[in-house]
Amino acid sequence: MKATFKVYRFTPETDREPHYDTYTINAEPNERILDCLNKIRWQQDPTLSFRMSCAHGICGSDGLTINSQSALACQKLVKDYDYTKEILVEPLRYFCVVKDLIVDLKPFFERIKSITPQTPLSQVTVEPEKERIQTPEERSRFDDALKCILCACCYGACPVMTEQDEGFVGPAAVLREQRYIYDSRTTDAKERLEILKKPHGVWACKSYYMCTLVCPKNIKVTEAILRTKNKIITEQPKQDATGES
Amino acid sequence: MIHEYDVVVIGGGIAGLYTALTASENAKVAVISKVHVTRSHSVAAQGGIAASLGNEEEDHWEWHMYDTVKGSDFLADQHAVEVLAQEAPNAIYTLEHMGVPFSRNAQGKIEQRRFGGHTRNFGEAPIKRACYASDRTGRAIMDTLYDRCLQKGVVFHNEVFIQHLLFALNSCCGAAGYDLATTEPQVFHAKAVVLATGGCGKIYKTTSNGFASTGDGFALALDALLSLEDMEFVQFHPTGIYGLGILISEAARAEGGVLRNGLGERFMERYAPTLKDLAPRDIVSRAVLNEIGEGKGVEGKDYVYLDLRELGRERLNQKLPEITSLIKTYLGIDPSETQVPVAPTCHYMMGGIPTDAEGHVLADKSGTVLPGLYAAGECACVSVHGANRLGCNSLIDLVVFGRRTGLSIFNEIKARLVHPLPVQAESLVLDKINSLLESHGTERTAGLREALQCLMTEECSVFRNGKTLEDALGQVHQLKKRLLNVGLTNKSRVFNYELQEALELGNMLRVAEVIVYSALQRQESRGAHFRSDYPQRNDEEWLKHTFVNETPTGLKETYKPVAAGRFAPEKRRY
Ligand SMILES: Cc1cc2nc3c(=O)[nH]c(=O)nc-3n(C[C@H](O)[C@H](O)[C@H](O)COP(=O)(O)OP(=O)(O)OC[C@H]3O[C@@H](n4cnc5c(N)ncnc54)[C@H](O)[C@@H]3O)c2cc1C
Numbered sequence: 001m002k003a004t005f006k007v008y009r010f011t012p013e014t015d016r017e018p019h020y021d022t023y024t025i026n027a028e029p030n031e032r033i034l035d036c037l038n039k040i041r042w043q044q045d046p047t048l049s050f051r052m053s054c055a056h057g058i059c060g061s062d063g064l065t066i067n068s069q070s071a072l073a074c075q076k077l078v079k080d081y082d083y084t085k086e087i088l089v090e091p092l093r094y095f096c097v098v099k100d101l102i103v104d105l106k107p108f109f110e111r112i113k114s115i116t117p118q119t120p121l122s123q124v125t126v127e128p129e130k131e132r133i134q135t136p137e138e139r140s141r142f143d144d145a146l147k148c149i150l151c152a153c154c155y156g157a158c159p160v161m162t163e164q165d166e167g168f169v170g171p172a173a174v175l176r177e178q179r180y181i182y183d184s185r186t187t188d189a190k191e192r193l194e195i196l197k198k199p200h201g202v203w204a205c206k207s208y209y210m211c212t213l214v215c216p217k218n219i220k221v222t223e224a225i226l227r228t229k230n231k232i233i234t235e236q237p238k239q240d241a242t243g244e245s
Numbered sequence: 246m247i248h249e250y251d252v253v254v255i256g257g258g259i260a261g262l263y264t265a266l267t268a269s270e271n272a273k274v275a276v277i278s279k280v281h282v283t284r285s286h287s288v289a290a291q292g293g294i295a296a297s298l299g300n301e302e303e304d305h306w307e308w309h310m311y312d313t314v315k316g317s318d319f320l321a322d323q324h325a326v327e328v329l330a331q332e333a334p335n336a337i338y339t340l341e342h343m344g345v346p347f348s349r350n351a352q353g354k355i356e357q358r359r360f361g362g363h364t365r366n367f368g369e370a371p372i373k374r375a376c377y378a379s380d381r382t383g384r385a386i387m388d389t390l391y392d393r394c395l396q397k398g399v400v401f402h403n404e405v406f407i408q409h410l411l412f413a414l415n416s417c418c419g420a421a422g423y424d425l426a427t428t429e430p431q432v433f434h435a436k437a438v439v440l441a442t443g444g445c446g447k448i449y450k451t452t453s454n455g456f457a458s459t460g461d462g463f464a465l466a467l468d469a470l471l472s473l474e475d476m477e478f479v480q481f482h483p484t485g486i487y488g489l490g491i492l493i494s495e496a497a498r499a500e501g502g503v504l505r506n507g508l509g510e511r512f513m514e515r516y517a518p519t520l521k522d523l524a525p526r527d528i529v530s531r532a533v534l535n536e537i538g539e540g541k542g543v544e545g546k547d548y549v550y551l552d553l554r555e556l557g558r559e560r561l562n563q564k565l566p567e568i569t570s571l572i573k574t575y576l577g578i579d580p581s582e583t584q585v586p587v588a589p590t591c592h593y594m595m596g597g598i599p600t601d602a603e604g605h606v607l608a609d610k611s612g613t614v615l616p617g618l619y620a621a622g623e624c625a626c627v628s629v630h631g632a633n634r635l636g637c638n639s640l641i642d643l644v645v646f647g648r649r650t651g652l653s654i655f656n657e658i659k660a661r662l663v664h665p666l667p668v669q670a671e672s673l674v675l676d677k678i679n680s681l682l683e684s685h686g687t688e689r690t691a692g693l694r695e696a697l698q699c700l701m702t703e704e705c706s707v708f709r710n711g712k713t714l715e716d717a718l719g720q721v722h723q724l725k726k727r728l729l730n731v732g733l734t735n736k737s738r739v740f741n742y743e744l745q746e747a748l749e750l751g752n753m754l755r756v757a758e759v760i761v762y763s764a765l766q767r768q769e770s771r772g773a774h775f776r777s778d779y780p781q782r783n784d785e786e787w788l789k790h791t792f793v794n795e796t797p798t799g800l801k802e803t804y805k806p807v808a809a810g811r812f813a814p815e816k817r818r819y
Contacts (some may be wrong), residue, residue: 013738013739021455026392030577032575041742042691046691047743049742051280052456053280053284053286054286056571058288058289058381059283059284059285060283098740109281127336127338128335128339128341129338130338131337131342132342133352137355137606139349146385149288183346
């Protein structure tokens, strides 16, 4: 069968404005959108650029906006969309476009870094004798956060980031803190909560649930953010809990 | 642009990050990766990481060592395997203390499960030796190491594609490549350079590997006139999703899944009466293809079934959530109700850049160390996996030998001199890029690559023979010639993947040639290398490592004896 893709194009060296190119290829309903983009690139137009790596939804390279919603191109199949019509493929929102479907993810990874406390670590050249004990129940408290693959789909979908607070640390960053804050082994949980209390931190979230809706790993992102807000409120003195004093 | 560091690590998978983290204790370290580091293919590792912790049942490092040596079909170097098995438990504890979120058993200890070829008491029965974080073990380790590297101040150069190693006075003093975003040359000047570039599954049509697994590190070593060791040993994992090659981890069989042929028979009972579905991968892959060859594939086609129905929905969701969702997404079926079509998929390179157990790259088979150059991970050959790697033994190899490589650098860096950079470093990179961008060649990368992938799959995979290998070698030579006439449609200097893929294809072809050549020379069957014209293992003549390097007159081979140890070669029965 045939499928038609309308693809966002922008080459900084030659284009002032982005435009769209339309490609029709042979595709099966079970094929990945990523396979289709590769067919376009390998058979029709080698000038098209997009990122990819594992091609099965674990590395997080190919977050795009497909029919106006953030998604991984390798995790969505043609049949997930109405392929009797054109399928619209655009870069992730919020970020600056570098070329075609490639965005500049520096703001994303800088934020992931910004939530990491810069406390000196113990020497890793010294080896411990035994593991620390953690019950399966304790371990399960942060299991959902471990699914995050840093694809940035949630940033592209978040109305706070795209419309209200450009500096919001973002859903993925708050989520990543969960894996430490709720880990019974963590020693710097307090410090991490402090970081999230800062302006543009967790309180910038307005619970639109768009992150949860688009998350390719089905993580309950909004719930995780609410849990963190709740922890801050319940565990810290009232007046400074929101970080606004 | 020229960057100055003490150490540059090429590759940001688990091997690269672990080495970087260890070396960063006393040195300024940079990690370079052609994909963003967190996209390195180590994140795809699913099932687990092996160590004889004995958390579920009695275990000993000697048992782990025996299984690894026997799994390698006695080609592994036993002093290296001893190091691996002995240091594995502490390596796991170190990961745990860094924060890796391992799954836990009822006592709160790291939970362990069975895995292919890992046994109790020297082969008696399967043992629970694989530590894991559900079926996201690679991701869990990578995320932890990435965060630790950030805290240690390791610098990342993401989306930089390395093209050359740089040498001065016979010592490695840096690397050069270009920034994918700008095509600007990037030169890295350092006292120590580490290759941690992973494997090359992409030279086959069906593979569990990602797009970045194109064997660049192997080609960099060949460029440096180094030999590659044991490249004929390519692992095919028996359970790739049919048609796609996406991996379904051995953990699926460890948790109770079984393979069935088209008649519904549990055929592994016939091939490996003791370990059955948990026999090592070389044996299971051959068994699958045997069944298919005898017309016992499903509906006479070229696949069999992985039956996970016994596990039930709850156990699948708890123990194998990622795999369950992969099956649902790509096949549209629920594995708790429907059997999964699977076939062997190219998975892992046992061979690679020869190193000692300290991560030093060896310049020749007599063990001369090449100053300044180190290698770790899948691209290195220590050799702990010999002719066939056991499941879960790669991740532990990355961590144990990543750490040892990092420690070597830690100990040696202060005494190492800064060698001057070769003056032409930037132009080396630019000349090649410019000539490609300006070429009016008529060949296209995509077509040549597909031809290579089909060729390797048809003539140099699970079963090989002299005739097809001869033919394959001739065809690889043809493809190499055709690549000289490659042209690019895309002239942009911003994220030009046509350019990148043309350069990668050059590397893939060189590595493929070494694989085919090595396979052609080895006239016996051992581990993953099965010659239908020489179906027996021949210890008298072939208990030795293959070393192949490029010379002006073509590839040349030499051999190095296997380091014997406590386990004498025996017939491999499972
Ligand atoms: C699907 C899958 C599941 C697996 N599951 C398991 C398991 O459960 N247990 C187990 O033990 N093993 C498993 N393995 C094997 C194991 O994961 C790999 O062997 C291992 O992760 C390789 O790690 P690495 O650090 O050597 O390389 P990789 O993780 O492959 O990283 C290579 C790095 O090198 C970089 N690079 C390469 N070339 C260049 C260049 N020219 N310039 C710049 N950078 C470059 C890449 O960008 C990347 O950062 C699995 C493998 C696969 C494919």
